[in-house]
Amino acid sequence: MNHSPVRQPLRLRHLDTTPAASLQRSTLAMSVSAAMLLVPLAPLSALAQTAAAQGAATATATGPGGEQIRQLGEIVVLGKRVESNPNAEVGAPYKARTSGDSRHTRPLAETPSTITVLTKTAIDDAGVTDLKQILAAQPGITLGTGENGNAFGDRYIIRGQEARSDVFVDGLRDPGMSTRESFAVEQLEISKGPNSSFAGRGTAGGAINAITKQATLDHDFTRFSAGVGSDSQKRFTTDFNKGFGDNFALRVNALYGDEDVPDRKPVSRSRKGVAVSGLVEVNKDLAITLDYYGLRTSDKSPDLGAYLTGTLPYRVPAKDVPVYAQSSDFLKSDIDTVTARINWKLAPNMRLTSLTRYGTSNNAYVTTGASAGTRYDGATGAAYTTGYIDGGHSGWQDVDYFAHQSNLRLDTTLGGMKNEFIFGVEYTNHKVVSGSYGITNGAAANCRSVSTTSPNPIGANNAWCFTASNGTPVANLANLAGRSAIRAGKNQDWRVKTVALTAMDTIDLTERFSAFGGVRADRFDLDLVRFTAATGAVSGDYGYKDTLVNGHFGLTYKVAKDVIAYASASTAQDINGGEADSGTNSGYGGAVLYQGQIAGAKPESSTNLELGTKWNLLNNQLLATAALFQTTKKEVMEGANYDTIGTFNTGKNRVHGLEIGISGDFTDKFSMQAGAAVMKSKVLGSAVATNVGNPLSNFAEKSYSVQAKYQLTDAFSFGAINRYESSRCGGQPDTGAGFTNGMCSQPVPSFNVSDLFAAYRFNKKLDVRVNVLNVFNKDYYTAVYRSGSFLYKGDARAVRVTLNYEI
Structure with missing residues (x-):
């Protein structure tokens, strides 16, 4: 807006x-x-x-x-319009002043760690709405593919480390692999570096925390947005907040969105959602908020993009790949959560914040991949080169979870020094039941693949190719295989129960020196039961218990009134079998088994060392940050392909680099949100000797993003976004990227993509914004599967026009 x-x-x-x-x-x-x-x-x-x-x-x-x-x-x-986001800097809507996590007791400009915050205003101006699109544009974050066709939801990699399960909503973990939307998000917080003292298990590279829109008694507003654009894009949202007297407020956000994927029709995306928040101030010291969040996402004929062709050193993305997704393919998420919040001022220096959430999500997909290579005419045996679809990939996942977190803040003076204590307790019970779909091909095969059991190229066709042997393209490619799918029985019941205790303190040692220290202990109980889907019989029953202890320490020095330098150290730990979507596929975060047991391994552990500085400039309207960091991950469990058997605690890797950022207003007219990361990664130890020395897979050494806006007149503003990622190399997580004779086996080319946007305000109630995404219509790719058969393609050029009306 x-x-x-x-x-x-x-x-x-x-x-x-x-x-x-x-x-x-x-x-x-x-x-x-x-x-x-x-x-x-x-x-x-x-x-x-x-x-x-x-x-x-x-x-x-x-x-x-x-x-x-x-x-x-x-x-x-x-x-300027009163911001509904209580964490945004007044007068500088691109800049967040505080975190939405109450455990960060100081403003972001005084917090000794790298936290990138994207405000709702910056997100709206950018014109993208799915969290995957928003986060993929941030420096230090790359995307991963759904490994082995696992298309569940969004998959993020922060500073080279898997973070697909490290997504949080208002400080509570959001389990399950779902598609996530931004319509009810007030700001996004990306914590960089190991984060287990705040977030618990996992978080080796960092964590993503979505702060949701909450009811407020501070001001009333009603906002409507209606968007239309190219590729049959339609998006309608409303944000309504109303106070009833001095003690009750209601806020309602609603979403309807539908669009074709640019230049990939008939692939389409549909989003429908509602978020309701009710606030009751019982008295001046006690308030209760009750929220409901519901989201329905549906991708029809979801596109797995292109694929790599050729051999090294000429292995490149295939050109002009048609839309090969089958008409019966889909990707969907149905999400429902209820959250109760209590904020209670027990004494002038003591406050209790408490969150309790129950939620469910049902995620499912059937997708089709493709490759290119030599195939045969079954009747003549003639060989030809063509694209062809694979046998399909599928999965379903029913998530049921309960979480409670309470934090007691105590501000006191000890020994003449100001202390801000946080004492917390958390209980979570996350359950994920999953299975797959039975896929049937109803159409006749039109080409032949030669296998080791049948080397003769003449015979019955057994594959589905894009073209015939004479080069004629197949008509109606979406129904090439006549594919249908039926949900099969469960093959896994995964559950983790956790009780965690936290103690933190921020202390002013002198007028210039402050220190932060925190420790968290997580006692977890993992149960993993495997089933034979066809019969329901138990095929494996694994489980174990352990305790993880992690900490974080930071020291800040106030160089000047609004400038700090800091040093920090933090740790994280992850558990064997901690990825619910991977089961016992040990190579992808699933359980590594030894002699039929899951126990016996130490937790994977990560340590981050960071030196940084933060400058709160121009009367607090602009925040500039810079940090040197090094993260070392050891005791890594390494998997062997999709097998249950791997090796315990044999891997080690390191990532180090420099990250800088800037957000806020340079002047009353010029705003910016920008960041850049320059990093190096290296495998230091592995059970496979050839992995040592390789970089991590799906790791971009250089990346940056710049979003700038200029208010030319009181009515008219315009801006641009430019983002860059250097080339990446595919491979299995944690074991390093794949290399052959010193060359990357599955390369993803670098890309540089630009967007434009402009807005015009007709009056105090009405304005319009135009976004042109990927303005130069570049072909670019965001991630590759380790075989090169999935190469996710970024969206082509798209135009979006959004009309905003505020009562």
């Missing part, structure tokens, strides 16, 4: 306008409504006082003792 200066009434709800009362009341409302930290109130207070001094309506009344009481009428504040 275009945030040009407009008149906007700000409702001041409280008769007691003393600074102490105003701060206390506003702090409670803000922190309860989003379970977040304090929002900077001083700039709003100053604006309100200025408006009052310039002639706000006043009245007088007589009190019980005959004294005069001066009452203020409605105050009108001139400026």
Whole structure:
């Protein structure tokens, strides 16, 4: 949305306008409504006082003792639209001031770690909506393919480490591999580096935390957005917040979206969702919020993209690959969650925040991959080169989970030093039941593949090719195999129960030195039962218990008033069998078994060392950051292909580099969100000697993203986005990228893609935004499967026009 200066009434709800009362009341409302930290109130207070001094309506009344009481009428504040995000910097909507995680007790500019925050305003301006699209554009993050065709949801890799299970919503882990949307997101927080002291198991490269939109009593608004564009794109959203009296507020977000994938019709995406948040302030110290979130996503004929062709050193993406997805293919997620939040001020220096969530998600897919190579005419034996589809990939996943987290914050002074203690307890029970689909091909095969059991190229056709032996393309490629799928029985029941205890403290050692320390202990109980899908018989029953202890320490030095330097160290641990989508496919994060047992391995462990600086510039309107880091992961469990048998604790790897970032306003007219990462990765140890020295798979050594906006007039703004990733090399996770004779076996070319956007505000209620995505219509690829048979393709050029109306 275009945030040009407009008149906007700000409702001041409280008769007691003393600074102490105003701060206390506003702090409670803000922190309860989003379970977040304090929002900077001083700039709003100053604006309100200025408006009052310039002639706000006043009245007088007589009190019980005959004294005069001066009452203020409605105050009108001139400026940018009031942000619904309590964590955004006032006046600089591209910049977040605070984290939505209440365990970060200091502003982001004073936090000794790398945390990239994308505000809702920056996300809206960018014009992309799925979390996968948003996060893929961020430096230091690459995408992975659904390994072996595992198309469950979104798969992220942060600083070279798998993070597909390290996605959180408001600080609670979001289990299951689902497709995620941004319509109910207030801001996205990407924590870089091992993060188990905050997030628990996993998080070797970092974690992603989506902060959701919450009801607020601070101001009412109703916003509608209607978007249309190329590729039959349609998207409608509404964001409604209303206070009822001084004690209850309701917020409703709704979404309807549908589009064809640019240049890949009939591949399409559908998104429907609703998020409802109700806030009750029981009294000035206690507030309760109850949320419901529902999302239905459906990709019809989901596209696995292109594939690699040729041999080294001429192995390249295939050109002009037609849409080969079969008409019966699909990818869908149905998500429902209910969350209760309590924010209770127990004493002036003590606050309890509590979240309890129950959720379900049902994820399923049937997809088709493709490759190119030599095939045969079964009747004549004639050999020819063609593209051909594979036998298909499928899976379903029913997720059921419960989570509770309570954090007690205590601010006190000990030994003359200010301390901000956090004591937390968390319980989670995550259950994932999964299986696959039986795929049947109803159409006759049109070509022949030669196998070791039948080397004669003449015989019955047994494959489905894009072209006939004379080069004629197949008509109606979407129904080439006449494919259908029936859901089969379960093959796995995976469950992890965890109890965690956390203790953290942020302490001011001197006026310039501050320290942060935290420790978390997770006691987990893993059960993994495997079944024969056809009969339901148990084929394997594995489980074990263990305790993980992780910590984080940071030291900051205030170089100047708004400049800090910091040093930090943090750890993370992951468990054998911790990836629910991989089962006992040991090479992809599934359980490694030894003599029929899952136990016996040490947890994988990661340690991050970081030196950085943060500059809060231009009256807090711009934040610049830079960090040198090194992450070492050891005791890695290495898998052997899709087998259950692998090796315990034989791997070790290292990633080091430099990451810089900037977000906020350079001037009242010029805003920017930008970042860059330069990294190196190396396998230091492996059970397979040839892996040692190789870089990690799907790892981009260089990446950057720049999003800039200029407010040319009060009504018109425009901007551009440019993002770059260097080349990557495919391979099995944690065992290093695949190399042959010193050359990458499955290369993904580098890419540089640009977007444009512009907005025009007609009046204080109505504006329009135009986005042109991939403006130069470049072919680019985001990830490759280790065989080269899946090469995910980025979207082609697309135009989006969005009309925004606010009541």
